[in-house]
Amino acid sequence: MELVELNKICDLKNGFAFKSKDYVEKSNTLSCRMSSIRPGGNFDLDHNKRFLPDNFSEIYSDYLLKDGDIVIAMTDLAGDPKILGVPTIVKTEGKFLLQNQRVGKLIIKNEDRVFIPFLKYALNRPENKSYYKKFAGGGLQINVGKKEILNNKIPLPNLATQKRIANILDEADKLCQLNKKIIEKYDTLTQSLFLEMFGDPIENQKNWKVNRLKEISIKILSGNTPKGGSKVYVKNGITFFRSQNIWRNRIELDDVVYISQDIHNNMQKSSLKNGDILMTKTGRINTENSSLGRAAMFMGKDNSANINGHVYLIRLKENIINEFVLFILTTYKYREYIRSVCVGGIDKRQINKTHLEEFPIISPPLKLQNEFAKRIQIIAQQKQQAQEALQKSEDLFNSLLQKAFKGELV
Known part of the structure; x- marks a missing residue:
């Protein structure tokens, strides 16, 4: 399949740098960010x-987007990974204005040569992520420029083939999206169940007894970054969790690293035990997944993992129901509380240990906590089935994606 530089078929236009003071409470004009x-x-x-x-x-009509326009992310945020270089097709409600230098609109030079849905899939291949990372710079906020995006090469068969490939991938993607919506419904169900049984964990309208996190814990501390940084990582060894591995109620292993047994032995204070709660200590708060204050439970074997300096270890007392405390820490209401007590600048915030120790944790009767834990366990089992279905649908989609650009779907 012929490879063509993107600049041969597209140009790229950045958005306008609207300020936060420009926002209004409600209108028919939204910003695309x-x-x-x-x-x-x-x-x-x-x-x-x-x-x-x-x-x-009207004032910024040059930045108006319409249904079917294709935009691309030019930034990868620490709290919102896997975004850099990702394209998407716009769907609008009312007026829609392209905002700031982090998003670019791809302007097709010849619509008889390019089918936009195909272009989206061509730009979202795994090879593109590796390509962009070669040029990305910026530290916490990683950016890639207009030149690098337009110099990228994509497969470009004839228009009829593009449409056929896009239609096949659209059908596979619909199945993925359906499974994702089912998982979201399970998440919404558990949040609703919690609020029904216990109310807002911060406002505490039901007047439950409140303990400070330090009162129900036997250990609260952050890990360490070994001397030498990434140079000391090994191919196989003790799992070493960093903030990018800790998400809301789940641990991601895609980017996990390992340290040697010797280094682990020198960091015994932060050696993990089954049931430990892990929470990100530093990060951004202005993204969907807010890299600051995400929490998950370690379910591995005792002393088989450790954490770096950007992750807190919270080890609860034996009579505390870990699942209940973790759920509190991962509610949307609690996320707002964490944002209110963190310190630092716009790009990087931090939860101080003294603040973490003072986190308020409601303490309803253990009978109610156990009932809740049992009910969410049933929901979790159903959610797991949906996640397995999602994995299968994503595997199918990725297989079709690879075949499409090898010319095997033509």
């Missing part, structure tokens, strides 16, 4: 909406 682009290449208009004055659609 990084949060509109999801890792899989889907467009999300509903999350974290920002409205602009309606007259902006």
